[in-house]
Amino acid sequence: MYPENLKYSKEHEWVMAEAGNRARIGITFFAQKELGDVVFVELPEEGAEVAAGDGFAVVESVKAVSDIYAPVSGRVVEVNQALNDNPERINEDPYGEGWIAVIEMTDAAELDDLLNSDDYAALVAEA
Amino acid sequence: MKRTPLFQVHQAAGARLIEFAGYEMPVQYSGVLEEHRTVRLKAGIFDLSHMGEFLFTGPEALGALQRLLTNDLSKLEVGGAQYSLLCLENGGIVDDVIVFRLAQGYLMVVNAANIAKDLDWIKAHLPEGVHLEDQSEDTALIAVQGPEAARIVQALTSLALDGLYSFEAAEDQVAGKKALIARTGYTGEDGFEIYLGAADAVAVWEALMAVGQPLGLVPVGLGARDTLRLEAGLTLYGHEIDERTTPLEAGLGYFVRFEKGDFLGKEALLKQKAEGVKQKLVAFTVEGRGIPRQGYPLLAPDGSVIGRVTSGSFSPTLERDIGMGYVQTAFAAPGTLIGVDIRGKARPAEVIKGRFVPSRTRRRP
Structure with a gap:
């Protein structure tokens, strides 16, 4: 449920470090399960500059609205436009087709501030 | 409990x-x-x-x-x-x-x-x-x-x-x-x-x-x-x-x-x-995307606040975002174009007549 090759934020985002200082971002299995059926994703603008901790996207489920915080700082270079028509991909495949955006990081060292898979699993086990 | x-x-x-x-x-x-x-x-x-x-x-x-x-x-x-x-x-x-x-x-x-x-x-x-x-x-x-x-x-x-x-x-x-x-x-x-x-x-x-x-x-x-x-x-x-x-x-x-x-x-x-009555309950559909939630302001075309959302959701049947809320009576007629303030962004919405899906209850003839 929490792949070992990813990093995790306490706000339930995951980050996949990619070549070229890129960080692919989505929400975790736990987050999508808590939210329930996702019906709308307000995606960030491509090119937007974000700082770690900024709200940069919004995921709406039937019952709740949830801010998605940028786990790292940088520039949004790619967004998953497929979520406009198929927001349910966040539920179906949170670590794959349900990715939200890619941020080109200004400081890759911020990744070290995030949780690893075991620590994140422990965090949600308490929830 | x-x-x-x-x-x-x-x-x-x-x-x-x-x-x-x-x-x-x-x-x-x-x-x-x-x-x-x-x-x-x-x-x-x-x-x-x-x-x-x-x-x-x-x-x-x-x-x-x-x-x-x-x-x-x-x-x-x-x-x-x-x-x-x-x-x-x-x-x-x-x-x-x-x-x-x-x-x-x-x-x-x-x-x-x-x-x-x-x-x-x-x-x-x-x-x-x-x-x-x-x-x-x-x-x-x-x-x-x-x-x-x-x-x-x-x-x-x-x-x-x-x-x-x-x-x-x-x-x-x-x-x-x-x-x-x-x-x-x-x-x-x-x-x-x-x-x-x-x-x-x-x-x-x-x-x-x-x-x-x-x-x-x-x-x-x-x-x-x-x-x-x-x-x-x-x-x-x-x-x-x-x-x-x-x-x-x-x-x-x-x-x-x-x-x-x-x-x-x-x-x-x-x-x-x-x-x-000074305010009336209306049902409305939102143009584009954005779910109106309870308490969000409803707006006149000029941006002034004319009421508030009481319920809102994505409609699985219509596959669009819908809501109900109170507006000043002048804005309550079906077809009236209003707005809804969704977390600081004004989204266009339209007052509709009564309900979003037809009733299928079994009325006595």
């Missing part, structure tokens, strides 16, 4: 449970969207045992209820049901209820969250000669709703459901257990609400699931119950109606019968009717 007699059934079905009105209730089983769509296409089964049931008996019961409620019960025959409102003297809504006329008296069904408040209000206004029995704890309530509902319930009762229309009820048996079978619901679909002794709830639920599953019946939680009623344009206490709103503002004037005689709230409501 209280539990209904069906709690263990929900747990075994893998429901997600939440606190609602002091009860631990299922909010969803397979998922809100799937449950919602199944009710529209096939059928869903709901545990509503948290709701309250008050039985009024005695020679003065009718007179007392006529004074407590806004609708006119005098022409209701045994086996009839009626939607009605309990109002404060100032016209604010204490609760919305359904009243059944039974052989032994009148049964009032109230919102779970309002049971204690309603009892206090009613007892304070109950004359001598009326016996009020709170049966809430001993009564289970199971709803079966959707196009397959009649076939499912008919398989378990000898009552001829062909002869039972919307807002009619009969005392009979379901799966061998004594039940009040009402053709009522909160989804906009044809369906039934089955009142049972608490001890019979599990057996009847399981019997309904056994005959219903091959026809597509699924258990449905409070999440889809809310989106279903919203699409049907039905008000929910605590959202569209409360003690600060009146039936006239909420578009429930049909259920206020001034000609029947005196009732609590009459004077204030007559005055409001004569002066005209």
